[in-house]
Amino acid sequence: MKLRVFLVLLLAGSVRAADFDLLVTNAQIADGSGAPLVAGSIGVKDGRIVAVGQVKGTATSTIDAGGKVAAPGFVDVHTHSEDICLIPAAENFLRMGVTTIITGNCGHSRTDVAKFFEEVEESDVAVNVATLVGHGSVREKGMGGSFIRAPDAEQLTAMKALVEQGMKDGAVGLSTGLIYVPGSFAKTEEIIDLAKVASKHGGIYASHMRSEGARIFEALDEILRIAREGNLPIEVSHIKLSGPSAWGKTAEVLAILDKARAEGLKVTHDQYAYTASSTGLRQMIPDAALEGEREDFIARIKDPEKKAKIIATMDEMRERQGRKDYSHAIIARFRADPSLNGKSVPEVAKLKRGSDSVEDQIEVIFDIEARGGASAIFHGMDENDLKVFMRHPQTMIASDGGPRRLGEDIPHPRSYGNNARVLGRYVRELKLLSLEEAIRRMTSLPAQTFQLKDRGMLKPGAHADIVIFDPAKVTDPSTFNDPHHHAEGFTDIIVNGGVVIRDGRLTEVRSGGPLRMGK
CATH class of the missing domain: 3.20.20.140 (Metal-dependent hydrolases)
Structure with a gap:
């Protein structure tokens, strides 16, 4: 009888739930307040942070931060x-x-x-x-x-x-x-x-x-x-x-x-x-010229008198900004002709019209808008x-x-x-x-x-959104000419307690969702 009770107790102890679903250890913790980094661990249970600091206990899963920074x-x-x-x-x-x-x-x-x-x-x-x-x-x-x-x-x-x-x-x-x-x-x-x-x-x-x-x-x-x-x-x-x-x-x-x-x-x-900023190339065109549908814009630039007024306003806008031309604008996405992506407006004018004069640059801007519009990067x-x-x-x-x-x-x-x-x-x-x-x-x-x-703090009760990164290695290899590179230096990303990036690899976990104000 005593042996049976002992075995039952032993079995119960062996299946006792872990203290944490996830434990981040050996981290330099930036709690989000601006306070100095503090060495410690972060315990997560049911999608929430339940312990921060010198944390003791068992965990279903552990991430050793290896001395890297853990932040909200x-x-x-x-x-x-x-x-x-x-x-x-x-x-x-x-x-x-x-x-x-x-x-x-x-x-x-x-x-x-x-x-x-x-x-x-x-x-x-x-x-x-x-x-x-x-x-x-x-x-x-x-x-x-x-x-x-x-x-x-x-x-x-x-x-x-x-x-x-x-x-x-x-x-x-x-x-x-x-x-x-x-x-x-x-x-x-x-x-x-x-x-x-x-x-x-x-x-x-x-x-x-x-x-x-x-x-x-x-x-x-x-x-x-x-x-x-x-x-x-x-x-x-x-x-x-x-x-x-x-x-x-x-x-x-x-x-x-x-x-x-x-x-x-x-x-x-x-x-x-x-x-540099980024928005639609149409921002070079006066608002009044863009009211209504694209067909309305096309009709306006086909009317010589209306077109002349639009160009005069564009000249005033450019002068007010302190610019001589549109060389600061680079096409980012033009669905009608993707070959123009990455080229400046003067480059497109030279390519398409044989001249990069301001007049030809404006004609290019009109043509792109008439053909569906484009997004652009503006170095300004x-x-x-x-x-x-x-x-x-x-x-x-x-x-x-x-x-x-x-x-x-x-x-x-x-x-x-x-x-x-x-x-x-x-x-x-x-x-x-x-x-x-x-x-x-x-x-x-x-x-x-x-x-x-x-959100926004590492403290008990907060949702477990946590990023782990090496401040000595974090960098942005993405450039204007070659933008398609992910940032480097972030090894582990946790959203609502779910590990969405682990050891630098994207996982199958999708633990985000809608955030309604105050909830």
Whole structure:
């Protein structure tokens, strides 16, 4: 009898559940707060962190960090990832440490947030996905194809209803892209009305302002007015000074934002670590010429008088920016003729028209837009300005990128290397930021700003989003000419307790999903 009891007790002990599902040992822990690194371990159970520090206990699975840094998963607050369900592994994000993305930026989003989240849930994505409601998308749906005017009362009511429903379904706020049609035609009062709806639900207002160049101070006045009258926090998207005529004004820009903070406004900004931007080539064309359908644009450039007015406006825009031509613009993706990808506008003009004169460059821009449009990379910032913005404690690190397939098109390298570039170039090489502070800008600051509950910190109770990397080896091999290279130096990536990258290899685990505000 005693022997039988002994055997039962022995068997029960042998199948006792482990203390942790996962134990990360031998790590230099950056908890996300900006505090100094601390040697220790991290215990994970049921997708949550349950112990940090000198952790004892058994584990179903163990990762020996080997003295590398363990940090909270990075939160990329500015992405364009409406197509995340088509590339659910999001490997380009994971391999630079990003475990959470916020999409719906620059005024473009899915307007049915509930349906978007359903699709994310069904797609077995590897990262956490939050979204903003895009004002431009709401405006397009609410107003149809006629935009050079204010919405009527019925249309504004419909737009408010779209924002209201999006916020109820879990969006984190409202975004605008005020250099893009149709948002560029919106008056400030319209945006304030919609911002008040987002505010009612505790949301944020994130804006690609009306100008990041010569008229940036007017744009700042507008965004601050929206914050005050809309009664909500604001996020300045991809803060920068674009074009030679604007360079060197970083101190003035930051002084305005710091003054607003001192007056009680909640103001933050995000930034990518490159001196080139990326958007549609059509941004070289005046907004009024783009209203309506592409056929309307084609009709305008076929009319000699209207075409002359469009060209005159383009000449004024270029002069205001301090540019002589369009050599700063490089084609990234032109579906109608992929052979042009990677070429500058003057190179395309020389190739297609036998001349790279400004007049021929404009004709190339018109032709590309008429044939479906193209995305482009614009080399338009100064490195010194970038550094000043990066030093500011309220600047977060965000890629302005999206999920990528290796080898497809010639995209901006930021989608592959942004976070790694900050850690490699600006932390390790230039010592512009400490490692701990850079991690704070990628983790707790964005999580707090966008109200992502229990994210951005390594502490008991937090969701187990963890990145492990070697700060001496992290780097971004992706370049403008050769962008399709994943970041290096990240060995293990954990999302909600699931190990999605192990020893540098992508696993079959897809433990991401939708993130609704406050949940």
